[in-house]
Amino acid sequence: MDLMFNVSGFNEEKEEFSTSKKDVLKFLKIIGVDSRFISYTPQKIYINNLRFSKFSRTRQATFNKQYPDIEVVRNSLFQKICSKSSKHLALEIEPNSSILMPDDNFIIELIMEPYTRKYGVKLVYEGDYDLKVNPLILDDQVNDIFEGIFSGDGLNFSKKSDEIYPLINVPLDWINSFLEMDNQELIENKNKNELAISFSEFLEDVAPQYKENVVKAAQFIEEKLETE
Incomplete structure (x- = not known):
C-alpha cells in the first residue's frame, strides 16, 4: 500500500x-x-x-x-549523477564529520545536502573542518592525466586524504545538461590545456566511454608504482 x-x-x-x-x-x-x-x-x-x-x-x-x-x-539525469557520486562518497565520508564546501557551486550543494541526514555531517564554509570538497569533475581529471603525460611529467593523478570528490566520476555533459534543464548557470572545464582537450575530443569521437577507462588505467599504474 x-x-x-x-x-x-x-x-x-x-x-x-x-x-x-x-x-x-x-x-x-x-x-x-x-x-x-x-x-x-x-x-x-x-x-x-x-x-x-x-x-x-x-x-x-x-x-x-x-x-x-x-x-x-x-529528474532522471540528476538521479544518475547522484548514483555515480554516491559510489565515491560512501567510501570517502566519515559520519558526523565537518566538510568544507566550495563557494557558489550549485550541483555540489545539491549532492552534499542529503549527507547531513545520511551521515550526520556538518557542511561548513569557513573555519575548522575534517574533510574538504574538491569539485574536480571527470573531464578535468582525464585532461589532467593527459596533460601530465604529454608534458613529460608523468601521471598527474593524486588524491588528497583530507578531500572528497563528489563529481570525480561524473562527466561535464551530464552536469551541464541537468543544470540547463534546471535553468542554472553552466560550468566549464578547469583544465584548459589545448593538447589534452584536443586529444580528449578525438577519443570522444572514436570511443565515447573512454574517460572512466583512462582513470582506471591511471589508478592501476599509480598503485603499481607505489608498491615498487
Missing part, C-alpha cells in the same frame, strides 16, 4: 507546518518519504533516488497540497 499514513489525521490534529526546512522535512517523514534520498532547497525538492526515497506520485500529490509553492523535481 502506497500511503502508510492517515491523511485525515492532519485535519483532526490541525497540525500547522511552516515553510521552514525543519517542518518541510518533518512533513516528508510523516507522509513516508525518506529524506536521506532527496535534496532540499527552499524552492525545490530534488529526488536523488526515486526507489529509496519512496517519493511516489501519490506522496507528491500530498506534499504539493501542503506545500504548493515547492516544486518536486523528478
